[in-house]
Amino acid sequence: MKANMVEALNRGLHEAMEADDRVVVLGEDVAKTGGVFRVTAGLQDRFGEERVVDTPLAEAGIIGTAIGMAVYGLLPVTEMQFDAFTYPGFEQIVVHAARYAWRSKGELPASIVVRIPYGGGVRMPELHSDSPEALFAHVPGLKVVCPSIPEDARTMILAAIEDPDPVIFMEPKKVYRASRVEIPDDPPFPLGNGYGVYNEYLSKARVAREGRNLAIISYGATVPICLQAAERLSSERGVESTVLDLRSLFPLDVEAIERVARSCGRALVVHEAPRSGGLGAEVSSLIHERCMLDLEAPVGRVAGFDVPFPQFANEDDYLPSVDRVLLGATRVLDF
């Protein structure tokens, strides 16, 4: 079947709720309207008002009650309507969701999924375009993942729901409807079989393009930008790039990162979140620590700037563009 990312996520949620009646969906406007992005469309009609719930407008309440539900034995999937709307729920994520396993001898993790449509490029008002993933990747006890293509979105939402640990599920809204592509008819793994079957989808990076001269490492909405830049590097300079889609932001797939950095000898990390203290710093540091003698140049970074995400008239100045990725690549290639 063909699906864009919204449809793929929707399909995954239908499959998870069908397979396991412990799965419930909570969020603002997720039921009757199917969510502001329609990711949860049709779920309430199919699974009823008790399992698909329009909540009051209170993110700490949504995440806090979801934690209680998980403690009792349900598998809640919560939606934060927009990236920056997660901040009121931040405390519940950090002090409880991330710590319930630790606080219960590892026996009672807060098995919740926090879905966060994030990032810019869709012409939204203030605080609808943030990229807060590094905040969560810095909190021990959480898993943080981010698909960039429809097939991964469907697979990873299923895996996140099955995983016993709390998962922060970043959804790059700029590519929500970017393309409708073929995804498999059947779920990627047997549902309801517990941990192990699906783990690779929450911890392994994906090679989106292979080349031997430059490793471009990214995730989310900047992956297609990196692929376009890689095409231009190939046609204009004869430089062949590997593009690595991280998918998991915590834990990082250090083996894949090391492999592509070592084989290319040059690496560039690209993300739209602010540069300082971002995932790019972590990836760059890992490469320098592990592959120093294989490197021909310092690892480069192309990222958002250390400023508030601009009003949307200027968002294209802020977001990493193909030209900025090419500039970053040139610096690494010509070092």
Next chain:
Amino acid sequence: MTEPLRIVGDGRDLPDGRVPDGLADKDLIELFRWLVLLRTFDERAVALQRQGRIGTYALYWGEEATQAGALYACDESDWVFPSYRQNAIGILRGVPASTVLAWWRGYGGRQGFWNPRDHRVGPICVPIATHLPHAVGVAWAAKIRKDPVASLAWFGDGATSEGDFHEGMNFASVFKTATVFFCVNNQWAISTPLSKQMATATIAEKAVAYGMPGVRIDGFDPLACYQATREALDRGRNGGGPTLIEAYCYRIGAHGTADDPRLYRDEAEIEKWKPLEPVSRFGGYLRRQGILDDAAEEQMRAEAKDTIAEAVKEMEAIEQPGLEILFDPVYASGRPWMFEEGLAELESVERAEAVKPIGPPTSSGAGEEGKTI
């Protein structure tokens, strides 16, 4: 302002009320035993802190009725969520007292934590009011699963200023969950008095804003705590939604062993409240009912003392956990790769001095010298 519900008199000015329905003599004795056990634990824990055998401790001297009375009203399958002030509530539900003491001694893992599902007792919650939405989530999930399970969360007067109090109350009333919000109004949030915490005359009236009943009771009265909680649970289980209970009392002790209330309140005020404390008061009530005498109480106290003494022994027999304790319980799905690196790093150096068991307090620890009771 409504007079708080009171059943247990003081043998002088306050008259005795009748025993709540459903409580036989043996229940009253068992409830008294719970009060004595909690009191014994608390006094012993303060002493252990003074001796340097546990770390900073948040005492609850005088608040035993709010804990034992409310818990006695719960069914075994109901979930309760304590704040740090109700840290020992689990010992009435089968959590070993040594585990609670070990938590205060700085142990984690299987030494200092329990699995909440085993006892339907949430973990000791440190961040204020953040456990209230969890209690709501539990009762909500039970409702979805058609289980007759209710939940209760304890919190203080200061917690009513936090957003999670309001979000929890609102969710509970919107989704009609069987949740009891049990506010122990001891009138002090460390040094901040009730008058600086809120502008309302009572806490119970905050329930009006959420369309739920708000009940005001004497927090030093175990039978009032029992009766109000039982009514709230029954209402909740029958689809009537949540209830806010304000247990009006006074924080007779310090906030914790590192706190010195002489810095911010008139100690004379304590003398006014102390005669109303629940253990001696309920003991008097049971004597007037003719179901308790000095010998029975003495035996109960001796048994409680033995139980806690045994727990102290068990706590002190715990060996310093190995390095794995840092990493192993963090993810239920196993160790991410960097945990192995962390372990390897620790194993390749001499173990730090600071992780050895705590010793006696030093004379320079000024805050630790503060008066408690």
